[in-house]
Amino acid sequence: MIAIRPRRLRRTDVVRSLVRENRVHVDQLIAPIFVAERAEDAGPIASMPGVDRLTREATVREARELYELGIKSVLLFGIPAHKDARASSNYDPQGIVPQTIRALKAALPEMVIVADLCNCEYTDHGHCGILDAHGDVDNDATVALLVRTAAVYAEAGVDVVAPSDMMDGRVGAIRSALDARAFAGVAIMSYSAKYASAFYGPFREAAGATPQFGDRRSYQMDPSNAREALREIALDVEEGADIVMVKPGLPYLDVVRAARDNFDVPIAVYNVSGEYAMLKAAIAQGWIDGDRAVDEVLTSFVRAGADIVITYFAKEYARRHG
Numbered sequence: 001m002i003a004i005r006p007r008r009l010r011r012t013d014v015v016r017s018l019v020r021e022n023r024v025h026v027d028q029l030i031a032p033i034f035v036a037e038r039a040e041d042a043g044p045i046a047s048m049p050g051v052d053r054l055t056r057e058a059t060v061r062e063a064r065e066l067y068e069l070g071i072k073s074v075l076l077f078g079i080p081a082h083k084d085a086r087a088s089s090n091y092d093p094q095g096i097v098p099q100t101i102r103a104l105k106a107a108l109p110e111m112v113i114v115a116d117l118c119n120c121e122y123t124d125h126g127h128c129g130i131l132d133a134h135g136d137v138d139n140d141a142t143v144a145l146l147v148r149t150a151a152v153y154a155e156a157g158v159d160v161v162a163p164s165d166m167m168d169g170r171v172g173a174i175r176s177a178l179d180a181r182a183f184a185g186v187a188i189m190s191y192s193a194k195y196a197s198a199f200y201g202p203f204r205e206a207a208g209a210t211p212q213f214g215d216r217r218s219y220q221m222d223p224s225n226a227r228e229a230l231r232e233i234a235l236d237v238e239e240g241a242d243i244v245m246v247k248p249g250l251p252y253l254d255v256v257r258a259a260r261d262n263f264d265v266p267i268a269v270y271n272v273s274g275e276y277a278m279l280k281a282a283i284a285q286g287w288i289d290g291d292r293a294v295d296e297v298l299t300s301f302v303r304a305g306a307d308i309v310i311t312y313f314a315k316e317y318a319r320r321h322g
């Protein structure tokens with residue numbers, strides 16, 4: 001009987017890297033950016049140390065820095081000056097996101113600009129869409145708004161729209177509308193399996209998008225469900241999604257793996273604000289080694305099968321590995 005000794009392949013750095021199964025490349029990372037219309041809304045986000053709300057000008061500077069570090073894709077979230085019940089500043093061609101898209105495209109034409117497509121930052125009640133008479137989010141009225149906004153972002157030059165609202169049928173509606181307006185080249189990265197999660201807490205502080213009443217459980221998914229995620233992804237793929245996403249990341253690695261095993265489109269995972277905050281808090285206390293923990297977390301997404309990782313750690317990862 002020969003002795004099987006797996007430790008032989010762990011002896012040195014070089015041997016370990018020779019047999020390494022997964023690597024996170026900066027090309028796979030997308031950096032989220034919060035862009036504020038009013039200068040007074042820019043500044044640090046207490047629960048997300050190292051992440052700031054930026055003005056449009058600062059966004060262009062940040063994007064250039066990211067690009068030079070090898071992070072060539074950004075995901076934009078707008079913080080508008082004006083909110084109302086119909087999210088009207090979202091589909092205003094002079095709104096903060098279309099303005100920023102134009103500025104980024106002029107400064108960095110090669111950069112991939114992804115725009116989050118949702119209404120929660122733009123409604124005065126903080127829900128992701130139009131409310132009906134009972135205070136429920138009206139699916140089809142909301143889809144109509146998303147379609148309108150997607151066309152405005154496309155007109156501004158966006159490369160990818162990323163609907164994060166979880167309304168039924170929105171991917172198909174957006175695809176048809178974009179195609180009808182000669183924006184067939186604009187891709188859709190759908191937040192397909194987006195769970196009603198506690199881990200979005202810091203984002204809601206960052207984007208000022210906390211529902212004023214109730215919660216998002218009538219549109220975002222129940223954290224207990226995995227089969228339903230595959231069904232949501234299948235629907236989005238059928239409706240024309242180019243990239244599908246699982247969100248949050250760490251508590252849903254099983255869903256990322258299942259998505260990878262069942263679909264052949266690119267899979268994105270969103271390492272969300274609460275995951276970032278949690279790690280940053282422990283790192284600040286000196287309880288865990290930050291560099292190693294971040295690398296381990298980002299690797300877990302790729303190992304689970306993600307092609308694309310959306311993460312607030314993108315810049316620091318690129319600084320260390322770019």
Ligand code: PBG
Binds near residue numbers: 199201216272
């Ligand atoms: C908008 C949206 C949210 C996030 C991304 N897009 C918040 C939410 O749905 O409540 C969360 C991102 C993060 O937590 O980092 N609907």
